Amino acid sequence: MFHLVLATCLVSDPAICAERLLPAADAQTEDECRSRAEPIARDWLARHGDLRGGEARCVETGELPALLTHEIASGVHLREGAVAQLSPQNRGQIANLAFIVGDTVAVIDAGTTRSEGEALYAAIRRITDRPVSHLILTHMHPDHVLGAEVFAEAGASIVGNAGLAEALARRGEAWMMSIPDQIGREVFLGTRIAPVDQSIERPTTIPLGSTRLQLNPQPRAHTDNDLTVHDEESGVFFAGDLIMQGLTPSLDGSLSGWLDWIAAGPPDPQPSLIVPGHGAIQEDWDDAVAPQLTYLSSLRDATMRAVTAGMPLSQAIGAIVTMMKPWSEGWADFEATTARNAATAFAQMEWE
Ligand SMILES: [Zn+2]
Incomplete structure (x- = not known):
């Protein structure tokens, strides 16, 4: 081609x-x-x-410059992102991105920039000429969505949680302003927010011919527009940032909602593989969620202590980060992300 x-x-x-x-x-x-x-x-x-x-x-x-992907199950290809926050060194390439080749191709998440989306598109074209029918966005965060426009131009329908379009309208412009400073203006050149074509309000099946994808919009947890994808044929489950490995989980939805999501247990049928939004793929559900269950429950407990002690927010953030320190091992960007999470959790628990 x-x-x-x-x-x-x-x-x-x-x-x-x-x-x-x-x-x-x-x-x-x-x-x-x-x-x-x-x-x-x-x-x-x-x-x-x-x-x-x-x-x-x-x-x-x-x-064409292409992302390095590997086939994790028959027809299911994954690019593992750098386990880090956005930086000029990683050029924004931090999220796990995937595509599934059936009679047509479905892509799951598009990266931080037009450039990353293009390199994912090139990786697909090295494997197949079949049409790219869908780009499924697991949630609003820029490292997952800002590479989307190239797929729209390739003819894909952009699919997201029913809350995604509104969330992008609310937050997108601020990201368009701030992200070039975090990763470099050259790598961000030509990046635009692409409109959502298909809003998912209830569990939905997308047929790809030889397989079908089950899409499940989730209640407020990591964000207020999380969407999971389960490939029926391979059994691979794409959790988006509802599951994170190695990179400190960032709370941008509801702490209690996220803990409820973990407590609800694995999807039925049990996945053959679990692809987190960041970090290494997992075979076992409990192994996949255990590190962040520890992290999020510790965040809840530390925040509860700060709220109960009557601390003002300014004092609570530092106190929560200090109380969380024993759980910092194995999490990249622990301090900065935990400080932001502390502010979010404090506001939610003070209200509750
Ligand atoms: Zn996220």
Whole structure:
């Protein structure tokens, strides 16, 4: 397959440049790709007013930068993200991203940038030419959703929890402003928030031909728009950030809701593999949830002590982080994330 690659630079700073992949021009021959290039590049630039276009060329799949993925079950491919918070070193590539190849391809989460989404798309195209029918977003956080637009341009329907669109409208612009400073403006070039096409309110099945995906929107827990995905054929379960390994769990929904979700136990049937939003895949449900069950129950207990002692928020955050220290081992970014979690948990438990 041949793909259109367009050189672009920021209008406001012509020194910041990068090549963008425009999948709408994908073709079986180089001539066909070239014949589509001009109007597609023009339309794309019209929708990306902060960018100026340069040379457009058509390249073979093997020449595109691609994420490194591995097949964890038949037809199920995973890119494991760096177990860290966003940084220039990891270029925002911290979330676990996956795709499932049936008669069509479904992608689960898209990464922090257009660039990461494109490299995931290239990884898919190295394996199959089948259409990408769905991009399923497990929740609103930028490291999972901001790479989505390239999949919309490739023809995928963007699927999320019924609360996702509103959450992106509420929080998205702030992320668009802050994330380039965390990972670098060049790697963020051309990144846009893509609209959600399909909002999931109740358990829903997506047919992919040789397999089916069970999508389950979850009550408020990690966020207020979590969605899990269970692949029927392989039994692989995608938890999004409802399960995190190695990277300190970040509370952006409800602490009691998250503990309730863990207490409800594994999905039925039991998964063959559990893919967390961050960190290593797991075979056993209890092993998958145990570290964060300890973390979140300790957060609840420490916060309860701070609330009961009548501490003001300013004092409570430091006290909660200190009380949590014995559970810091094995969690990346423990202090900063725990301080934010303490503020969220304190507000919720003070209210309760
Ligand atoms: Zn998250």
